[in-house]
Amino acid sequence: MGKEITIYDIAGQLQISPATVSRALNDHPAINVKTKALINAKAEELGYRSNKFASNLRKQKTNTIGVIVPRLNSYIMSTVLAGMEKIANEEGFNLIISQSLESQKKEIANTKTMFSSRVDGLLVSVAFDTDSFEHFQPFIKRKIPLIFFDRILENSNCPAIVIDNIKAGYDATSHLIKQGRHTILHITGNLKRNVYADRLKGYQQALTEYNIPYNQDFVWETDLSLETGKEVAQRIVSLKTLPDALFIASDLCAVSCITTLKELNINIPKDISVVGFNNDPVSQVIAPKLTTIHYPAKEMGEIAIKSMINHLKGNLDLDAASAITLHSELMIRESGIS
Amino acid sequence: MGKEITIYDIAGQLQISPATVSRALNDHPAINVKTKALINAKAEELGYRSNKFASNLRKQKTNTIGVIVPRLNSYIMSTVLAGMEKIANEEGFNLIISQSLESQKKEIANTKTMFSSRVDGLLVSVAFDTDSFEHFQPFIKRKIPLIFFDRILENSNCPAIVIDNIKAGYDATSHLIKQGRHTILHITGNLKRNVYADRLKGYQQALTEYNIPYNQDFVWETDLSLETGKEVAQRIVSLKTLPDALFIASDLCAVSCITTLKELNINIPKDISVVGFNNDPVSQVIAPKLTTIHYPAKEMGEIAIKSMINHLKGNLDLDAASAITLHSELMIRESGIS
DNA sequence: CTGAAAGCGCTTACAG
DNA sequence: CTGAAAGCGCTTACAG
Known part of the structure; x- marks a missing residue:
């Protein structure tokens, strides 16, 4: 099992500082184009892969979005998730998916796991019997964006993606x-x-x-x-x-x-x-x-995750009260x- | 947005070392039971949540298992995933799920993402047209366990979970x-x-x-x-x-x-x-x-993920050639x- | 049973 | 455009 390559290895071989390597790898505008090319080539050559844990620890971001659905194995939900997965993947976000199995109790447990996994945002379609918003409060308190889709919690003052x-x-x-x-x-x-x-x-x-x-x-x-x-x-x-x-x-x-x-x-x-x-x-x-x-369903998944990602990137500020309504036919x- | 609580905050308030706090929180056997109770109480009081990124960075583990399936929205696959999710959740593992949409090309892209996400293990059901094992070699080289389920790659010398x-x-x-x-x-x-x-x-x-x-x-x-x-x-x-x-x-x-x-x-x-x-x-x-x-399907998901987790925990050594065959009826x- | 210290691999404010 | 240095929050070998 070969040793993992780090930016220090690249820096060492290229007689350059790790800071520059880090910037080049992240396509920082201040770095010389030639230097970037050199660093990228070396990274490729050595089989470098970025350590997300170090990066996330440093940046205090997780690049992870949590999704809680009533169940995975329904046509609608698996299609919604397929749509979410596609976009998240393209945008470099990870998804943590869990199912409440239509029970508020399990849903509460899921929110706790999501919270301690430090998701950057949470997407939820609530269970049959959920009648409290209590378990989502920790997210509100920490200003972790929370978006409901399909089965939403009214009066929650959270953005919602629904059909009419x-x-x-x-x-x-x-x-x-x-x-x-x-x-x-x-x-x-x-x-x-x-x-x-x-x-x-x-x-x-x-x-x-x-x-x-x-x-x-x-x-x-x-x-x-x-x-x-x-x-x-x-x-x-x-x-x-x-x-x-x-x-x-x-x-x-x-x-x-x-x-x-x-x-x-x-x-x-x-x-x-x-x-x-x-x-x-x-x-x-x-x-x-x-x-x-x-x-x-696919569109709902795509739009829900896109809204979340745009919000996280600061491109789109989700108004707390806003709702996106998709066309059904x-x-x-x-x-x-x- | 309140500051995140760390083990240093707990250590500071309790006039104790961060090392002891870390050990107590991980239920290390050498720590005094009373000390543990004290630390756990304080952690609870302060709303402490462990930072997985720091922990993973330090431990060089991700506690994440990758799953690649042909598609999410088929009855069989969403049920397999439901089974996997349930167990992974209980065992404290995260799942990264992605779909190949029946194309080897997309499957190759997915394996790259999984690799750079540093999954601890990978579970795969291959696409319709996959005819190469090439894209799985990086996992083999790094001794990252790879298990196939349902649609397996024969001659891959990897464990497989299948029906007869x-x-x-x-x-x-x-x-x-x-x-x-x-x-x-x-x-x-x-x-x-x-x-x-x-x-x-x-x-x-x-x-x-x-x-x-x-x-x-x-x-x-x-x-x-x-x-x-x-x-x-x-x-x-x-x-x-x-x-x-x-x-x-x-x-x-x-x-x-x-x-x-x-x-x-x-x-x-x-x-x-x-x-x-x-x-x-x-x-x-x-x-x-x-x-x-x-x-x-549900059993297949559960057994596949259990095999992986047991292997990662060192409980069960997956023989490269081994195959688990489930009963169909x-x-x-x-x-x-x- | 507990502590001091080093280090995991990044990023970034600051300086030049 | 590039570098030196600090620090993100943990864990653990070593020492006592």
């Missing part, structure tokens, strides 16, 4: 209404979360606009899992009067529900129209193809057309 | 044969990769065992994408004689293919039986439910039963 969930909920619901549907069941997630609360608001807005009375019994708060999809289907067929449409806040749950409904001899979309959410690849490979809301396919 | 793809291919194919199927089309990925080459071997073994001649035209090497699933379906119906079964090396592709075949009035499984691969959640929510091979559902 109200509009998306409105689009989904009004599409169903325009198809002549009036008893629309809305299957959603924990209403503590903006993403679900806002979709519900959009659902209500559409009903109001078309003079359809809002019935609270038509909103089912669930965990949106595959199992839930099946249970929902069974519960639906046992209802006195069948709804004529479903607006389900997750494609995976919607697909599971549709499959079970079909097994129970319900015709989709003839008997019941369905609109999902996310534009998960699965939405295109089932029959009937699922009408859904396209969620710009109704993808009309067979399941929502009657 | 030959057996899985055999199980899938022989199941179809037992259902009376004899013209089984095998849709697979890049045959450079062990996962696909081995599944093909298993397919061939099963044919041989049941005295079915092997026909090379029945093996289609593809990218296993959703689009490919559609194209495959269209190509199948244009064939002079229809195959009576499909063994597709990815559930997502299989589901897409089934849906298109159904649109083309092919009855699944009556006309064509289908077996997929991975046990992706989507396999359970389509009609007919997909017969597939359960892939122990045929999940019999409707699509493969005729």
Whole structure:
């Protein structure tokens, strides 16, 4: 195992000071172009690699951004992370990723790890049951930038990257209404979360606009899992009067529900129209193809990380109250057309 | 922004040496229990957090493990990573994750980043087209442990965590044969990769065992994408004689293919039986439910990272030639039963 | 069981 | 444009 090359080795061989080597390697403007070329060539020749720990220790920066997500293995989140990873990599930032597994408790533990890892900034999409901002206070106190994305904490006074969930909920619901549907069941997630609360608001807005009375019994708060999809289907067929449409806040749950409904001899979309959410690849490979809301997951990841990096570099000052809203879009396919 | 607390602050307030504080904080056995308690209490009181950069610089370790995967946003990979993240977190290791996007070129860039980030160890699942071991040599030279998982590089002489793809291919194919199927089309990925080459071997073994001649035209090497699933379906119906079964090396592709075949009035499984691969959640929510091979993704992630951590801690010496094979299992559902 | 001292490899304010 | 020197916050061999 060969000894690690340092700037002193380069300096020694070139009869030059370590300070100059350091500057040259960092492309400092004051250094002579020829000197830089010489130093870079020697660094290459010796197989030099910079020691980030020494550099970070000295600079008091970590170049590391923390990301906390509810789970890694969902289509939306892994796509968001793929987008973040790409940009972070290009910009020379490291990502520390951890998952809360939908539990505030685990999320609190994650924030502690992030804090002691001294991340330069933190990007968070909160768990189902998070109802406190307490665990983020240490970051605020130390002025470590904190940005929420997708599932945000309102009143946190932190920048947020979101889609317009109200509009998306409105689009989904009004599409169903325009198809002549009036008893629309809305299957959603924990209403503590903006993403679900806002979709519900959009659902209500559409009903109001078309003079359809809002019935609270038509909103089912669930965990949106595959199992839930099946249970929902069974519960639906046992209802006195069948709804004529479903607006389900997750494609995976919607697909599971549709499959079970079909097994129970319900015709989709003839008997019941369905609109999902996310534009998960699965939405295109089932029959009937699922009408859904396209969620710009990759873009969200890219924009969230870019905002953070720009802020850290001082290029962009994130206003505490600012929010970036991405465009989402109704993808009309067979399941929502009657 | 309050000043960061260091061991000197604790030492100063307690009238004790920084060396003792350092030892106490690291639970060094030589330190008096009372002294330790005192120091820990003071550290807690002052909100001390250890500076990993100083510590790593001094110890010449990074406590960081690099992971390179083909892509983040596939069910299998995000689940593998979820498993890794969980264990790494518990054991106090950081993960740097990057994706090759199925390109050797990007994979090479990723290895360079990992190398200059001085990861203590590297975990890799290679891209579709990787055909050189060259970019991993710097790790070998520096004796930085390198472990492959899922898509491994044979002859690399590195430890590998895999499933028995030959057996899985055999199980899938022989199941179809037992259902009376004899013209089984095998849709697979890049045959450079062990996962696909081995599944093909298993397919061939099963044919041989049941005295079915092997026909090379029945093996289609593809990218296993959703689009490919559609194209495959269209190509199948244009064939002079229809195959009576499909063994597709990815559930997502299989589901897409089934849906298109159904649109083309092919009855699944009556006309064509289908077996997929991975046990992706989507396999359970389509009609007919997909017969597939359960892939122990979470376990693979956990075992891969545990092997690495144990090796780094010196608990377990990874034999260069060793391989860990995880159990996979045929999940019999409707699509493969005729 | 505790301490003094050196050193890990950088960066940068200051000086020239 | 270049250099000398200090210091970032730890850990550990050595000494007692």
